Amino acid sequence: MSPLSRDSFVAVLAPARVTLLRAARGGAAPCASSDCEGGWSGAADALQGLLREAGARRGRLTVVLSSHFAHFRLLPWSDAIGSPAELESFARIGFEDIYGPVAAGWALRISPEAAGRPRVAAAVDKALLERLQSIAQGAGLSLESVLPHLMAAYNRLQPRLARDNFVFAVAEPGRCSMLLARAGQWLSVRSSACGDSERAVAALLERECELTGIGDPAAGPLPTVYVHAPGRAAGEWPAVEGIAPQALALGGGDAWQDMALAVAS
Template identity: 45%
Template structure:
């Protein structure tokens, strides 16, 4: 039985580009279906996103994806994050972009000419969280979408998708939001109603390593320990930490599937 063009258009896919693998899920007629995942490897001369795109192309071909919408969630491995302080001297979007790039270059000690920068919307006077994504990765995703007749609906760091999904569970006041992806963690520190710190780094998948990372970040806070919120979608067990567990998905053997279900 063949599908009509309208059937194809109603298909919605979500690809999760993880630190070491790529997964693919589908929504159709309010039904959620995990299609599977594959690991990827890359040599030192190859950007990790190239290997991830090759695996995503293979997954789309394997499941004969021809038409619909595609949403992409990116691991912190493919993203860079930076705190952009407020500046009264900025009066134009072009100036803000240049200012954000200067903040990134100061932090990473290298230019980001081939990266796209997106800033979080914040009220006047408050610092912003900036995200940088490789321009070539975004172009590669657009090309994959064209090849599979998919409309690229959005490309979003998993950090932002997870925070937006979990934000309703966060209480008023100062807090530390911790995203523990497999092999990498990102921490967002908020105090006084504004962002104070964003930190992304490799972290072993153990309670001890994660607890040490949280404690080091809280030392930057300098005062009373803020409330800690933890989202750990790739962990098969519930971390035994002094933190509020957020969006804890059902147990999944595949961490990419757990990430997908947590924000689906």
């Protein structure tokens, strides 16, 4: 088998459903999906079964994690931090302050930013990452990357966002994750359980804007509000702080197929 014939898969792991897609030029084609339960462990079991059924032998696997399986935190700038190791320790202490000792078992990724600017930290259970690595190896695949959906969607849609002042919301089933930026710097990151209606998402965004003051005209230019809702038909969203949100879409299909498009080109 030549390298050109190797398969490239994208898996989307969510609490109630796992979807496996075969990546190809121009997007990703669904292979199979499976309902699941039992948190990330149940989702990993379902993925292992789907890869076995797909007959995966050689190739690559990219995993998109629902934001149900990730945690996020804004890291303020500190002049006292002088190395990547100190930055990770600072981030880990912050997660442990919020979530307790369980955060000691999380793997962290921190956004690169210019000196003096806040950073966004994402945390995923190390045991989940190790399980995914084991599943990929067992299927003869190379695990290329594991990305929380919020970060994958932001990376893909970032060219379409306003540069300095914006609210970016990713409304996947049962959860809404938000990135807020003001004056070109991160202001807030939050992920919360949320109803699937447009009104529920707008109410959550309204509350976050009020908490951060980003919608206050006295604080500076009003932000542009963006909502990316995988699997949801494009339409008008209720105003947030008097601002009409712009819907950002990546494609058609159900929510989990749409989530795969954040990493499938």
